[in-house]
Amino acid sequence: MLGLDQFVAQTAGYHLYGAQLAAAEALRRRLQTARFGLLIAECGSGKSKVGSLALQAYFLQKHRKCLHIVLCPSHMTGKWVRELEEAIPNARAAIVRTPADMDALYAGYARGGRTVFAVLSRESARDGYMRRPAARWDARRQGFTCPDCGSVIQMEFMDCGKRTLTDATPEYFRTETRANRKCEGCGAVLWTATTAEEQSEWVRISHLGYVHRRFAYLARDACKTAAAKKQLAALLREPDRFMAARGACRRFPLSTYIKNRYRGKIDGLIADELHQFSADSGQGDAMGELFAAAKKCIGMTATLINGYASGIFYLLYRMCACRMEQDGQSYAAPAQFAREYGVTEDTYEVTEGGYNSNRRTAKRKKRSRQKPGVSPLVYSRFLLENGVFLSLMDMGKDLPEYEEIPVPLRLPENQQRACDDLEHAFHEIFKDRSREGRKLARKLLSVSLNLMMAYPDQPYGHKPVVHPVTADPILVPEDSGAPEEQTEKDRRTLEIIRRKVNAGERVLLYVNWVRLDSRTRLKRFLTDAGVRAEIMEDTVPPRGREEWVANHLRQGMQVMIVNPNLVETGLDLNDFTTLIFYDMAFKLFTFRQASRRSWRINQTAPRVEVYILYYRHTMQERAVRLMASKLAVAGVIEGGVLTDEGLAAMSESEDMTFALARELAEGIRHEDAVEDIAASFRKMAVLHPAQERQVQEAECGQQSVPVSVRKETKIRPVPPAEQLSLWELAG
Numbered sequence: 001m002l003g004l005d006q007f008v009a010q011t012a013g014y015h016l017y018g019a020q021l022a023a024a025e026a027l028r029r030r031l032q033t034a035r036f037g038l039l040i041a042e043c044g045s046g047k048s049k050v051g052s053l054a055l056q057a058y059f060l061q062k063h064r065k066c067l068h069i070v071l072c073p074s075h076m077t078g079k080w081v082r083e084l085e086e087a088i089p090n091a092r093a094a095i096v097r098t099p100a101d102m103d104a105l106y107a108g109y110a111r112g113g114r115t116v117f118a119v120l121s122r123e124s125a126r127d128g129y130m131r132r133p134a135a136r137w138d139a140r141r142q143g144f145t146c147p148d149c150g151s152v153i154q155m156e157f158m159d160c161g162k163r164t165l166t167d168a169t170p171e172y173f174r175t176e177t178r179a180n181r182k183c184e185g186c187g188a189v190l191w192t193a194t195t196a197e198e199q200s201e202w203v204r205i206s207h208l209g210y211v212h213r214r215f216a217y218l219a220r221d222a223c224k225t226a227a228a229k230k231q232l233a234a235l236l237r238e239p240d241r242f243m244a245a246r247g248a249c250r251r252f253p254l255s256t257y258i259k260n261r262y263r264g265k266i267d268g269l270i271a272d273e274l275h276q277f278s279a280d281s282g283q284g285d286a287m288g289e290l291f292a293a294a295k296k297c298i299g300m301t302a303t304l305i306n307g308y309a310s311g312i313f314y315l316l317y318r319m320c321a322c323r324m325e326q327d328g329q330s331y332a333a334p335a336q337f338a339r340e341y342g343v344t345e346d347t348y349e350v351t352e353g354g355y356n357s358n359r360r361t362a363k364r365k366k367r368s369r370q371k372p373g374v375s376p377l378v379y380s381r382f383l384l385e386n387g388v389f390l391s392l393m394d395m396g397k398d399l400p401e402y403e404e405i406p407v408p409l410r411l412p413e414n415q416q417r418a419c420d421d422l423e424h425a426f427h428e429i430f431k432d433r434s435r436e437g438r439k440l441a442r443k444l445l446s447v448s449l450n451l452m453m454a455y456p457d458q459p460y461g462h463k464p465v466v467h468p469v470t471a472d473p474i475l476v477p478e479d480s481g482a483p484e485e486q487t488e489k490d491r492r493t494l495e496i497i498r499r500k501v502n503a504g505e506r507v508l509l510y511v512n513w514v515r516l517d518s519r520t521r522l523k524r525f526l527t528d529a530g531v532r533a534e535i536m537e538d539t540v541p542p543r544g545r546e547e548w549v550a551n552h553l554r555q556g557m558q559v560m561i562v563n564p565n566l567v568e569t570g571l572d573l574n575d576f577t578t579l580i581f582y583d584m585a586f587k588l589f590t591f592r593q594a595s596r597r598s599w600r601i602n603q604t605a606p607r608v609e610v611y612i613l614y615y616r617h618t619m620q621e622r623a624v625r626l627m628a629s630k631l632a633v634a635g636v637i638e639g640g641v642l643t644d645e646g647l648a649a650m651s652e653s654e655d656m657t658f659a660l661a662r663e664l665a666e667g668i669r670h671e672d673a674v675e676d677i678a679a680s681f682r683k684m685a686v687l688h689p690a691q692e693r694q695v696q697e698a699e700c701g702q703q704s705v706p707v708s709v710r711k712e713t714k715i716r717p718v719p720p721a722e723q724l725s726l727w728e729l730a731g
Helices: 002-012 018-033 047-060 074-087 099-111 122-126 213-219 226-237 254-262 282-293 309-319 321-326 334-341 377-383 413-430 435-454 488-502 518-528 542-554 588-595 619-631 644-652 656-666 670-674 677-684 689-701 726-730
Strands: 036-041 067-072 091-095 115-121 130-133 136-138 143-145 154-159 162-167 191-194 202-205 209-212 266-271 294-301 342-351 362-374 387-390 401-409 473-475 506-510 533-536 559-562 576-581 607-615
Touching: 002 047, 002 074, 018 036, 018 047, 018 294, 018 387, 036 047, 047 074, 047 115, 047 266, 047 294, 067 074, 067 122, 067 282, 074 091, 074 115, 074 122, 074 542, 091 099, 099 115, 099 254, 115 122, 122 254, 122 282, 130 202, 202 213, 202 226, 209 213, 213 226, 254 282, 266 282, 282 294, 282 309, 294 309, 309 321, 309 334, 309 342, 309 362, 309 377, 334 342, 334 362, 401 488, 401 619, 401 677, 413 435, 413 473, 435 619, 488 506, 488 518, 488 576, 488 607, 518 533, 518 559, 533 542, 576 588, 607 619, 619 677
Parallel strands: 036 294, 036 387, 067 115, 067 266, 091 115, 266 294, 401 607, 506 559, 506 576, 533 559, 576 607
Antiparallel strands: 130 191, 136 143, 154 162, 202 209, 342 362
């Protein structure tokens, strides 16, 4: 391990920190006794160097050369090639996109004497051929039949709360699901490969799925986009016309090809951003196939669990199936795992028996819903011996100060009144507890929350909210502003940016709501103020985003406006020492990843500041408060530190979307808004001792001041939590 560290110093110009070497050594020893190990490390702690060194150190004891695979997001493939060539002596790394690339790389590996790393993006690993329904319409039997056994295909539907079988409808085959994948009679697969040149009785409509030529008219109401309506109209005019399936390429999944051809020849696998493979998805299956083909595997992530117990179920089954079976878990029953290790909300309906009658009180289960929350037993049973935890604070380095500063703002009276009217209108809809009222509330949940979050930032130009069935307008948002007017949030954003740019800093401006005109307005305001600002659009391909940033920095860019989803993983944005969240979305992990883009061990600036802007007495304030409370305890599993507060949050947390909807239904109580939001963010700050003493002295002399009258709060780090006994957790 020390020899590899010396090579890194010669090629990259720096040594690894002691904590990084210790984590790599722990992973190496784990691979000696097990097939895989997990590296759960904070953003910016050098996961790629640690993981690759651990894998190479293990195989150096056994082989002169090795063949490894790195599976990562597509925008990180180039970075991985550079990291590997810096860290591993006598090694070659190359990006593999097709089976032909893999064959050529393996041929060079077999002839030469160097270790080879094949770097695959998670998208190209699973990209394969397109499939269409293979079921055929039988006019005589008036049903869709299996191509193998010829039996009429049936589907399940709910009739008065009971599961009933009926003949499959054309809508049943819109997309491939577990229910329609195989024939119940003979087990034959009901989906087959298709190409762009093939003429079939099934036609693929963009943004909708497959429709049958004979029953295309049934899909009229399901078409939502202009492109889908245009395609369907053409099909209805000429039912027998040829319609090419766009994207139906002759392509074989790369992960399946590697598993079939190179199984036993792959020495190691590094799965970066492991949490992105945790779902029951094609990319998750691709990771599972590569894991099956490799002898050893290292999984790396900063956010292992998404808050739900089911979020780690498939990942554990792909990597330690034997342990899951010993625990009594079945791959076909993720709900059992979620019920045992998560939080499940069961709703029952109780019917009281009448007085002096033979009818008894009846209790009937209406629904069961999984809620956020993970049992600490997941840590002790599955992660304790498999995981290596690494934090930036473990480095022993004098890291830059890191501070998250909430900035509360006030809406003008007319806009506050319009926002309150919207809230009241949705409150009236959500409080209707009738069956139709609850159904309407569920369908309007996303629309209502998005509008309540976006309206304060753009109080104009919103479409009416319509009934999901009748399409009648339910409410029309009032235009209480104009595009050319600067809002209070715009003015505060420009004020912060001017101050930072004048000090020689660069600013990263996050804007979540891309459907609004916030990005273009902000760029116009900044340009008028003499600030060089650029917008990174989602059209920039993932593998070219790092180069895009570098090119614009060379051209003098001072402010980068971007959706945080585009840069939440992989990119080192050390040039930007001030980050501003202009608005807030509902994804906890996106905020965690995006807010740490420039607070890293190779950051040379003395301080990194993150500003979070929101309006008082609006849904934005509730979202920021919920986000702050979750961020304070989000590192329970990832950080490896178990605190009383964290353990409580693991079992009592609530999804942000449902929490905001519940508060909207009950009515937002503005008198509760005096809670000090900055106090929640205080737990995540990292300040130097001198700064910490100033904060402590200030707090000793006065009581906590509500956020409504506080400007910028100097915050101190959380005191170290007492480590709990894992024997106590395991019971």
